[in-house]
Amino acid sequence: MGIKEIIAKIEKENNIFAKKSNLDTLSFPDNVIGRQQSQEKLVRLLLQYKQEYLVPFISVYGRSGSGKSTIVRHVCENLDEISFCFVNIRRAKTVFGVANLILAELGQASLKSAQGINMAVGKIEDSIVAQLDKEGKNVFVLILDEYDMLFYDKRGNPSDFVYKLLVIEERLHTKGKMLCIIAISNNGLADYAIDDRVRSRIGNSEIFFEPYSKDDVYEILKDRSAKAFSKKVKEDVLMHCAELSSAVYGDARRAIDLLRVGAEIASSEGKGILPEHIDSAQKILEKDRTTVVLKSSSTHTKILCLAMARITYLTDQPWQSTAIIYKQYQNFISRHSGKIKPVGYRRVAELLNELENTGFTVSQTGSKGRHGYGTQHKLTVDPEIIVNTIIPSMWKNLAENKARHYDLTHNPASKYPNDVRGKWDKFEGEQNWQKYVNLDYVIEQKTDEKSANKK
Numbered sequence: 091m092g093i094k095e096i097i098a099k100i101e102k103e104n105n106i107f108a109k110k111s112n113l114d115t116l117s118f119p120d121n122v123i124g125r126q127q128s129q130e131k132l133v134r135l136l137l138q139y140k141q142e143y144l145v146p147f148i149s150v151y152g153r154s155g156s157g158k159s160t161i162v163r164h165v166c167e168n169l170d171e172i173s174f175c176f177v178n179i180r181r182a183k184t185v186f187g188v189a190n191l192i193l194a195e196l197g198q199a200s201l202k203s204a205q206g207i208n209m210a211v212g213k214i215e216d217s218i219v220a221q222l223d224k225e226g227k228n229v230f231v232l233i234l235d236e237y238d239m240l241f242y243d244k245r246g247n248p249s250d251f252v253y254k255l256l257v258i259e260e261r262l263h264t265k266g267k268m269l270c271i272i273a274i275s276n277n278g279l280a281d282y283a284i285d286d287r288v289r290s291r292i293g294n295s296e297i298f299f300e301p302y303s304k305d306d307v308y309e310i311l312k313d314r315s316a317k318a319f320s321k322k323v324k325e326d327v328l329m330h331c332a333e334l335s336s337a338v339y340g341d342a343r344r345a346i347d348l349l350r351v352g353a354e355i356a357s358s359e360g361k362g363i364l365p366e367h368i369d370s371a372q373k374i375l376e377k378d379r380t381t382v383v384l385k386s387s388s389t390h391t392k393i394l395c396l397a398m399a400r401i402t403y404l405t406d407q408p409w410q411s412t413a414i415i416y417k418q419y420q421n422f423i424s425r426h427s428g429k430i431k432p433v434g435y436r437r438v439a440e441l442l443n444e445l446e447n448t449g450f451t452v453s454q455t456g457s458k459g460r461h462g463y464g465t466q467h468k469l470t471v472d473p474e475i476i477v478n479t480i481i482p483s484m485w486k487n488l489a490e491n492k493a494r495h496y497d498l499t500h501n502p503a504s505k506y507p508n509d510v511r512g513k514w515d516k517f518e519g520e521q522n523w524q525k526y527v528n529l530d531y532v533i534e535q536k537t538d539e540k541s542a543n544k545k
């Protein structure tokens with residue numbers, strides 16, 4: 091096929107779209123749908139400046155794709171007397187890097203770390219004053235999106251940096267100007283390591299964004315699809331997208347991505363979009379997302395994911411308690427990576443919380459009957475995708491082990507070498523998960539011993 095024919099083919103496929111940019115989740119939407127209450131809460135807090143008072147710090151938090159960045163930006167853009175600066179700090183690796191990103195958004199050149207954080211903060215203050223003077227306004231809102239990143243700098247002092255920003259607020263006050271910092275993140279204020287002197291200045295203005303419901307997501311999709319496609323998309327397709335993305339995540343970004351990728355698949359087949367195209371899109375997106383998230387995860391998070399994937403697949407039970415996951419994580423480390431020291435139970439619970447924020451897992455806390463209260467976790471990603479992303483060779487073993495478990499349970503007459511049957515029977519009475527986990531290790535140990543003996 092020549093280039094001309096290729097171009098003609100692609101253009102024909104693209105006929106499905108009228109304005110594809112409406113399915114771009116990186117750009118700001120033309121139209122903001124719903125979220126009236128959150129908008130009102132934020133407007134109420136910011137409008138206090140009219141009474142010559144402004145809270146110094148607002149925390150906006152909630153799960154990914156719940157519309158936090160969109161709503162905050164939308165509100166600030168529509169308050170005419172407020173000047174604002176929106177800074178996404180994801181790319182910063184250090185506190186100083188955050189200061190430089192703020193400076194860049196304020197139109198300033200970056201500083202070298204040797205020039206010191208105080209100089210950076212001083213420059214931020216001067217730039218804010220200059221912007222207010224230029225626009226003839228007195229109220230400034232500094233929005234720090236992905237605020238969590240600030241606290242990943244273990245060597246820097248995030249709490250002190252927040253303190254320094256709050257001091258700017260106090261200094262501006264003496265000049266008749268007001269500053270409010272809006273921190274957007276997945277976690278509430280209580281989750282950050284901040285000194286008491288900072289905590290008391292920050293106050294407790296928080297706005298929580300619930301995950302979107304199916305109906306909310308449907309409304310957002312209806313609006314986007316009406317502008318993005320040349321033909322009307324069927325309602326059942328939009329509803330299917332809404333269902334898939336709101337069942338566990340309530341994530342508008344995911345819903346829009348599903349619709350875009352589903353449409354691309356449909357158009358490459360020369361068809362209109364059908365629910366099955368959305369299913370295929372989900373598989374593709376899940377694989378991509380798993381790769382991206384796991385690539386930037388710590389070794390312990392990866393092992394935890396493997397532990398969860400392993401136990402979920404082997405037992406066919408989606409919900410697992412923190413204690414079970416922890417046990418499996420320890421087993422995994424002692425079996426596979428002798429050099430790595432396992433982290434403690436509390437840290438594992440924290441890592442599970444972080445995993446939930448990435449949308450990889452969901453959790454529920456409640457009664458477990460006679461086992462008391464506890465948190466249970468469920469993977470939202472297919473275990474096979476997780477294992478194949480981290481250690482592809484492990485999947486074959488797991489699948490074989492699962493077949494063996496099935497045989498041991500359903501075929502009492504089947505014979506096994508190395509007393510596997512005897513071991514299995516000894517596990518009788520234990521919980522199924524423990525049985526499976528124990529057996530896996532027995533089998534692996536025997537295999538290892540055998541190969542060691544051979545050598």
Ligand SMILES: Nc1ncnc2c1ncn2[C@@H]1O[C@H](COP(=O)(O)OP(=O)(O)OP(=O)(O)O)[C@@H](O)[C@H]1O
Nearest residue numbers: 115119121122123154155156157158159160342343
């Ligand atoms: N109310 C809404 N109306 C229209 N589009 C929305 C709305 N809420 C979210 N979206 C779209 O969904 C996507 C994700 O939204 P947004 O970035 O605001 O979520 P977030 O909660 O800030 O997520 P994260 O924590 O991952 O940054 C964006 O592309 C945005 O355009």
